[in-house]
Amino acid sequence: MxxxxxxxxxxxxxxxxxxxxxxxxxxxxxxxxxxxxxxxIPEGTVTEQVWKFHQGPCPKCNGSGPVDVHVNHKVWSAIALTQCSSTPQISCRSCGVKSQLGGTAFSLFLGWWGFPWGLLLTPIQIGRNLIAMASPPEPSKPSPQLEKAVRMTIASRAVQQQQAARQQSAQTVPAKA
Known part of the structure; x- marks a missing residue:
């Protein structure tokens, strides 16, 4: 697929x-x-930023790292409607587990109410959360998901800086002599 x-x-x-x-x-x-x-973006720049992020404080709780990507899976259903979501979150292990527990509880209470997809997808999403809690990212090195997130953040900041520079140069009016 x-x-x-x-x-x-x-x-x-x-x-x-x-x-x-x-x-x-x-x-x-x-x-x-x-x-x-x-x-x-040059690989050296990305690697340096990834390691800084990985060893830095958690962006959610400001606690100690390592910081990595933790994915929270949810499902809710209502009769014929069912919606699944998987939300990646950059955080420490503790915040990641809290988020996954929240997704599990959310799915337990709101996932079963749709037929047939709610009944089928709820155990899958709960299982995905349980597996993610049981097998977290390796704490000794950053995951490829964290590298991708940091790479996208660097790119986003660079694009924003370019746009700001363009706007500032467009607003600057040359002085008449």
Missing amino acids: AKCDYCGSTIIFGGKRDANGRFCNQKCQGRGGLLAFSRQ
């Missing part, structure tokens, strides 16, 4: 394709340019 080049979601039907890759929806396709830009 195809995966979205931006968010990693599985593409079952449709999707969007362009020069930057294959995407699950218009929103991810819009960020495809940023993805292409992020691939041009």
Whole structure:
């Protein structure tokens, strides 16, 4: 099955394709340019920033690291409607487990109410959370998911700086002599 080049979601039907890759929806396709830009960042710069982030404080609780990507899986259902989501979160292990426990509780209470998908997907999402809690990212080295997130952050900041510089130069009016 195809995966979205931006968010990693599985593409079952449709999707969007362009020069930057294959995407699950218009929103991810819009960020495809940023993805292409992020691939041009020198490896040394990315590695340095990834290790700083990995060994730094948790962005959620400001506690000690290591910091990595923890994914929280949820599902809710109502009669014929079912919605699944997997939300990556950059945090310490403790915050990641709290988020996964919250996703498990959310799914336990709100996931079963749709037929047939709620009944089928709820145990899957709960199982994904339990597996993620039992097998966390290796604390001694950053995960590839953290590297991708840091790479995208660096690219996003660079694009914002370029846009700010363009706006500032456009606002600067040359003085008349």
